[in-house]
Amino acid sequence: MAAVMIGVDPHKGSHTAVAISAAEQPLGELCVRASAGQAGELVAWAAAWPERTWADLGAAGLGHLLAQQLVAAGEQVLDVQPKLAARVRLLQAGDTNKNDPNDALSVAVAALRSTAPRLVRAEDCSAVLKVWATRHRDLARARNQVACRLHAAACDLVPGGHRKEISAAQAARILEKATPSGAVALARAELAAEFLTDLRHLDAQLRLTKKKLAAAVRASGTSLTEVFGVGQVIAGTIAGDCGDVSRFPSRDHFAAYNGTAPVEVSSGNRKIHRLSLRGNRRINHAIHMAAITQISHRHSDGRAYYDKKLTEGKTHKEAVRCLKRRISDAVFARLQADARQTSASQPVTGPGGQPGNDSASSAAGSHPARQLFGQATPGPGTSLRPSTTTPTPSPSKRTSKKTRPAA
Numbered sequence: 001m002a003a004v005m006i007g008v009d010p011h012k013g014s015h016t017a018v019a020i021s022a023a024e025q026p027l028g029e030l031c032v033r034a035s036a037g038q039a040g041e042l043v044a045w046a047a048a049w050p051e052r053t054w055a056d057l058g059a060a061g062l063g064h065l066l067a068q069q070l071v072a073a074g075e076q077v078l079d080v081q082p083k084l085a086a087r088v089r090l091l092q093a094g095d096t097n098k099n100d101p102n103d104a105l106s107v108a109v110a111a112l113r114s115t116a117p118r119l120v121r122a123e124d125c126s127a128v129l130k131v132w133a134t135r136h137r138d139l140a141r142a143r144n145q146v147a148c149r150l151h152a153a154a155c156d157l158v159p160g161g162h163r164k165e166i167s168a169a170q171a172a173r174i175l176e177k178a179t180p181s182g183a184v185a186l187a188r189a190e191l192a193a194e195f196l197t198d199l200r201h202l203d204a205q206l207r208l209t210k211k212k213l214a215a216a217v218r219a220s221g222t223s224l225t226e227v228f229g230v231g232q233v234i235a236g237t238i239a240g241d242c243g244d245v246s247r248f249p250s251r252d253h254f255a256a257y258n259g260t261a262p263v264e265v266s267s268g269n270r271k272i273h274r275l276s277l278r279g280n281r282r283i284n285h286a287i288h289m290a291a292i293t294q295i296s297h298r299h300s301d302g303r304a305y306y307d308k309k310l311t312e313g314k315t316h317k318e319a320v321r322c323l324k325r326r327i328s329d330a331v332f333a334r335l336q337a338d339a340r341q342t343s344a345s346q347p348v349t350g351p352g353g354q355p356g357n358d359s360a361s362s363a364a365g366s367h368p369a370r371q372l373f374g375q376a377t378p379g380p381g382t383s384l385r386p387s388t389t390t391p392t393p394s395p396s397k398r399t400s401k402k403t404r405p406a407a
Contacts, residue, residue, distance in 0.1 A: 003051035007080070007108025008042075009100050010056065010063035016100035017042055019049060020108045029101055039069035055080045055111030057103070059120045067120045077120040084110040121244060125220040130240030132213040136233060137282070139209055143202040146195055153192035157185070168200045221341070223334045227327065228300050229293035234286040238331060241283050245335040251328070254335075258283040260321070260328040275321065284324075287331065291323045302327070 004027065006019045013034050019027040027049070032041045046052050052075075059067035059079035070077045089098065089106040111117060150171055155161035157178040162170060175196065180189040214232040217225065217239075224235040248254040255261035259279030265272050294302025302323055309319035 004046075004049035005053055005055055005108045005112045006042075006046055006049075007055045007085075007104040007106070007111065008057060008063065008066065009104040009107060010058070010066050011100070012062065014100075015042070015063075015066060016104045017045070018101055018104040018108055019046065019052070020105065020112070022112070024109055024112065026105065029104075031100065038066060039073055042066075042070070043073055043075065052076075053078060053111070055107050056120065057085055057107045058082055068123060071120055071122050078111045078114075079118040079120050080107045080111050080114075084114070088113075118247060125216070126240055126243050128216045128240075129213070129220060129236040132209060132216055133233065133236040133240045136206065136209045136213055137237070139202060139206050143199065143206060146198045146202060150192060150195040150199060153188060153195055156188045157192060168196060168203060171196045171199065222338050224331060224338075227290065227330050227334060228297075228302060229290035229327070230286075230331070234290055237286045238283050239335070239338075241280055242335060245332070245339050248332070251332040254332040255325055255328045258287060258328055260284065260287060260325045262321075287324050287327050288320075290327050291320055294323065294327070295320070 003022060004019055005022075006017050009016045011034070014031055015034060015038060016029070016031045018029050021027055028045070030042065030045045032038050046054075054067075054070055054075055054077045056063040056067040056070070056077055057080050058064075059077065067077050067079070085103065085106045088110045089102060092106065092109070147166055151161060151166055154166070154171065154174050157180065158174055162174060171192070175189065175192055178189055178192075180186045210233065213236045217232045217235050220239065222235055222239050224230050224238060225232065230238075242254075245254075248257060252261060256276070257279050259276045259281065261276060262273035263276040263278065265274050291302065294300045295306050297303060305326060306319050306323050309322050310316070314322070
């Protein structure tokens with residue numbers, strides 16, 4: 001346990017820090033303006049307590065930059081979830097007014113009492129994956145918006161509009177055939193032309209972003225793409241949002257994190273499990289897309305598992321949920337294998353930490369021989385791959401029509 005815990009309540013324009021002892025007695029308080037020297041001011045103020053640990057509120061959110069600056073300065077930083085700090089502030093006796101010093105105090109107390117603190121580590125390749133995966137997702141949403149507006153504009157110019165998903169080339173042909181007459185029709189045609197320009201621009205940005213994401217996935221050396229149905233975008237989304245896999249003690253914890261594990265709502269002798277709407281919905285959606293890809297390929301083990309669940313009397317949705325959990329286990333096994341490989345090649349140095357720390361899930365080890373749908377780690381068959389008796393792998397996942405040879 002740290003001799004001094006320093007809680008930080010970060011904001012856009014300022015950061016408030018409160019230091020407390022192991023007995024939760026306040027030792028000092030400081031408020032600094034958000035600037036280039038913010039971390040230096042805080043470290044200089046905290047120099048009076050050599051045995052110190054920082055607790056940052058939402059180190060993955062608004063406090064991200066400050067947390068990374070402190071880690072780069074050689075400080076030990078813990079990530080405190082806002083929910084934990086809010087509970088401390090709510091249950092603490094005495095002054096419960098919500099202000100920056102009280103918030104920082106509750107952050108420090110929550111970190112001090114935590115039995116499983118989350119250590120903030122220096123950013124690695126997973127941060128790069130998250131950047132481009134987020135950019136790809138935002139561009140895809142923006143493109144869908146523009147495509148819907150273009151659909152609506154086409155209905156005002158051509159009877160019936162365009163029935164299927166519209167592309168830039170199809171929209172151009174529709175506008176070429178349209179012959180607007182009158183000021184109103186001409187204005188609608190001009191608006192549709194602007195939507196078409198936006199669509200082409202977003203298509204170009206999407207292609208460029210996808211190339212950057214694919215390059216980042218290859219540079220990371222992740223083996224997630226060897227799971228059937230996981231392409232570059234899905235791999236970047238999962239690895240980017242997951243980060244350090246050592247924070248998940250088991251595959252069950254990882255499944256709870258991504259929402260593929262059912263939630264128990266039992267009472268008395270009535271045992272019920274329901275669909276989980278918790279967890280990281282981005283990873284959940286990525287696993288869902290991988291499951292749909294496996295179901296669409298009849299030669300995959302995922303399709304065989306899905307058909308087996310249907311024969312057991314499960315509905316389509318229930319069978320998909322079972323398959324998603326199985327894919328989650330396969331993904332977790334791959335992430336663990338990647339962590340072991342990183343640990344063997346890049347040992348941890350410095351208080352900031354690096355991927356492949358000295359925890360059990362990041363123990364040194366070599367990466368298994370890579371096959372297209374091969375199993376990531378020894379043990380239960382969690383990887384979903386097509387059954388074959390020949391060494392030649394089956395056709396690749398949905399995102400690629402070529403067969404990837406074994407390395």
